[in-house]
Amino acid sequence: MKKCKICGKPAEIFLYSQNLALCRKDFVKNFEKRVERTIKKFKMATRYEKILVAVSGGKDSLALLHLLNKLGYRVCGYYVDLGIGDYSKKSLEKVCKFSEEKKIEIKIENLKDEFGMGVGEISKIVKNPTCSVCGMIKRYMFNRMAQNFDAIATGHNLDDEVATLFGNVLNWQTEYLSRQTPVLDGRESLKKKIKPFAFVSEYETATYAFIEGIDYIVDECPHSKGAKSIFYKGIVNDIENQMKGTKIRFLSGFLKNREVFSSPGSKTELKPCKKCGYLTSSEICQFCRLKERINTIKGGNHGRNFLENQ
Amino acid sequence: MKKCKICGKPAEIFLYSQNLALCRKDFVKNFEKRVERTIKKFKMATRYEKILVAVSGGKDSLALLHLLNKLGYRVCGYYVDLGIGDYSKKSLEKVCKFSEEKKIEIKIENLKDEFGMGVGEISKIVKNPTCSVCGMIKRYMFNRMAQNFDAIATGHNLDDEVATLFGNVLNWQTEYLSRQTPVLDGRESLKKKIKPFAFVSEYETATYAFIEGIDYIVDECPHSKGAKSIFYKGIVNDIENQMKGTKIRFLSGFLKNREVFSSPGSKTELKPCKKCGYLTSSEICQFCRLKERINTIKGGNHGRNFLENQ
Numbered sequence: 001m002k003k004c005k006i007c008g009k010p011a012e013i014f015l016y017s018q019n020l021a022l023c024r025k026d027f028v029k030n031f032e033k034r035v036e037r038t039i040k041k042f043k044m045a046t047r048y049e050k051i052l053v054a055v056s057g058g059k060d061s062l063a064l065l066h067l068l069n070k071l072g073y074r075v076c077g078y079y080v081d082l083g084i085g086d087y088s089k090k091s092l093e094k095v096c097k098f099s100e101e102k103k104i105e106i107k108i109e110n111l112k113d114e115f116g117m118g119v120g121e122i123s124k125i126v127k128n129p130t131c132s133v134c135g136m137i138k139r140y141m142f143n144r145m146a147q148n149f150d151a152i153a154t155g156h157n158l159d160d161e162v163a164t165l166f167g168n169v170l171n172w173q174t175e176y177l178s179r180q181t182p183v184l185d186g187r188e189s190l191k192k193k194i195k196p197f198a199f200v201s202e203y204e205t206a207t208y209a210f211i212e213g214i215d216y217i218v219d220e221c222p223h224s225k226g227a228k229s230i231f232y233k234g235i236v237n238d239i240e241n242q243m244k245g246t247k248i249r250f251l252s253g254f255l256k257n258r259e260v261f262s263s264p265g266s267k268t269e270l271k272p273c274k275k276c277g278y279l280t281s282s283e284i285c286q287f288c289r290l291k292e293r294i295n296t297i298k299g300g301n302h303g304r305n306f307l308e309n310q
Numbered sequence: 311m312k313k314c315k316i317c318g319k320p321a322e323i324f325l326y327s328q329n330l331a332l333c334r335k336d337f338v339k340n341f342e343k344r345v346e347r348t349i350k351k352f353k354m355a356t357r358y359e360k361i362l363v364a365v366s367g368g369k370d371s372l373a374l375l376h377l378l379n380k381l382g383y384r385v386c387g388y389y390v391d392l393g394i395g396d397y398s399k400k401s402l403e404k405v406c407k408f409s410e411e412k413k414i415e416i417k418i419e420n421l422k423d424e425f426g427m428g429v430g431e432i433s434k435i436v437k438n439p440t441c442s443v444c445g446m447i448k449r450y451m452f453n454r455m456a457q458n459f460d461a462i463a464t465g466h467n468l469d470d471e472v473a474t475l476f477g478n479v480l481n482w483q484t485e486y487l488s489r490q491t492p493v494l495d496g497r498e499s500l501k502k503k504i505k506p507f508a509f510v511s512e513y514e515t516a517t518y519a520f521i522e523g524i525d526y527i528v529d530e531c532p533h534s535k536g537a538k539s540i541f542y543k544g545i546v547n548d549i550e551n552q553m554k555g556t557k558i559r560f561l562s563g564f565l566k567n568r569e570v571f572s573s574p575g576s577k578t579e580l581k582p583c584k585k586c587g588y589l590t591s592s593e594i595c596q597f598c599r600l601k602e603r604i605n606t607i608k609g610g611n612h613g614r615n616f617l618e619n620q
Contacts, residue, residue, distance in 0.1 A: 169479055170549070170556060170559070170560050171559065171560075171563060172560075172563030172564055172566065172567050174567055174570075228553075231552060235545060235548060235549060238545060238548070239480070239545060242541060243538075246480060249480070249481060250480050250481075250482075253481060253482030254482055256482065257482050257484055257571075260484075260570040260571060260573075261567075261570060263570075
């Protein structure tokens with residue numbers, strides 16, 4: 001039986017990429033230490049700053065909120081109910097249970113209060129892929145809720161970051177590449193965004209959540225079926241299995257070279273949205289335009305009928 | 311039965327990435343047209359220039375020599391006998407047979423005449439991976455033989471280029487990335503290097519070689535077993551199978567952005583090798599240093615004994 005490299009007791013967790021065997025207690029210490037190192041290295045936040053942690057009810061975001069709170073950061077959770085049937089119901093339950101058990105405040109907002117419907121219906125009406133509509137809405141709402149905070153933290157882990165990077169590189173999305181970083185500085189009303197889990201794997205966040213007794217929703221969002229990110233994760237895992245350490249190397253190597261993708265002239269000019277005041281590249285921001293569009297459709301007969309049939 | 315998109319006769323070749331069915335004759339025309347388009351687009355060569363085509367005895371390089379000759383380019387083949395046992399014997403046979411049948415001159419040089427031994431033994435002595443020693447030697451010898459030519463052509467196909475690119479990106483080898491291009495301009499004694507097959511797949515070069523009656527060595531070099539490039543090719547094929555057109559998109563997208571990897575200050579200063587006069591970044595070039603080292607070892611007892619035991 002393998003022994004914990006730190007204390008010599010029986011090991012339960014094996015981190016193959018680091019060739020490290022650990023007991024539960026030392027894994028938790030090691031995990032928290034590495035996340036804190038990431039926070040410091042990328043100057044994500046200090047213990048004086050207020051962090052809004054976006055939670056979905058899944059393992060990564062709840063584990064992140066728990067970890068930051070445990071390490072003494074000033075945190076508050078934020079959950080957006082996207083109105084995705086049973087999935088949203090279950091995840092809201094997990095979020096509420098977590099909040100009560102851990103005594104951590106989690107603010108909750110509902111897409112139905114904003115648009116009168118969930119993200120699935122919205123994306124059908126505007127005929128755009130659900131995941132891109134959902135992403136845009138969440139980015140906006142996270143930022144809006146974070147106005148009195150110093151940073152927005154999300155639970156993106158190493159596997160998420162590497163899958164995104166992989167897709168962006170395969171398609172040479174240089175604009176996205178120039179912005180893919182564990183810490184994206186804010187300006188004016190656009191809040192700083194941080195990803196403290198960017199260098200810990202999905203296996204590690206799941207293990208941490210399990211050991212720390214976090215009850216989370218295991219189901220994937222039903223809209224993510226067939227998502228490219230899931231396909232890319234599989235490919236990256238195939239490579240990692242053959243060549244240990246590829247994920248970390250790929251992401252770290254990229255971050256050392258990321259600046260080559262941001263040419264000085266490429267920064268889009270941003271100005272306040274004429275409706276809501278948030279920074280946008282057009283006259284009216286995407287969120288306000290979406291709201292206008294949904295309201296127009298709801299006002300018309302066809303739209304109303306369509307919605308009533310849902 | 312599918313019909314040829316050009317002439318309507320029964321189709322035999324299906325190019326899935328282009329969703330195109332063709333008969334043999336129209337595939338050959340289409341293939342040659344596309345390769346010629348690459349030659350022109352990247353200003354690889356004109357019909358007034360002399361091209362040295364490096365051949366290995368495999369499908370790609372022999373097909374390239376055949377195609378360039380058929381299209382009226384001024385070509386000459388060049389084969390380096392690497393002294394890799396049966397593999398080199400068989401490939402030399404294929405090269406000689408091709409030269410006789412197609413009436414195309416192929417110059418032949420032998421590593422044994424240079425070093426007194428094959429590449430396998432050399433790499434053992436210098437304790438460097440065979441493929442990197444082999445690559446260095448071939449680059450030098452190709453260039454030396456090409457002194458009276460305008461360009462060196464190699465048979466690298468789309469799959470080769472994409473696998474190389476994939477590896478270079480996973481490890482963010484920016485120096486290699488800055489030089490990965492279908493045409494690398496020459497300077498002084500360093501000859502221009504061209505890859506006219508960079509945008510046609512391995513499946514297509516094999517089909518072309520087969521239809522054009524080229525007899526080539528099918529075996530892979532025994533030293534390539536377990537090579538990362540083969541692993542990467544498999545991964546890239548997995549992605550291509552799911553997302554048609556990925557290979558072309560990945561390579562083309564990269565080439566549009568390649569310049570970001572070549573910072574103005576990064577160009578290594580080159581000066582003539584004190585032994586042979588070719589451009590190098592050190593006093594004496596790698597090839598001359600290798601020769602010196604091998605000669606020293608051959609002169610000593612241990613070296614001689616080691617070699618006699620081979």
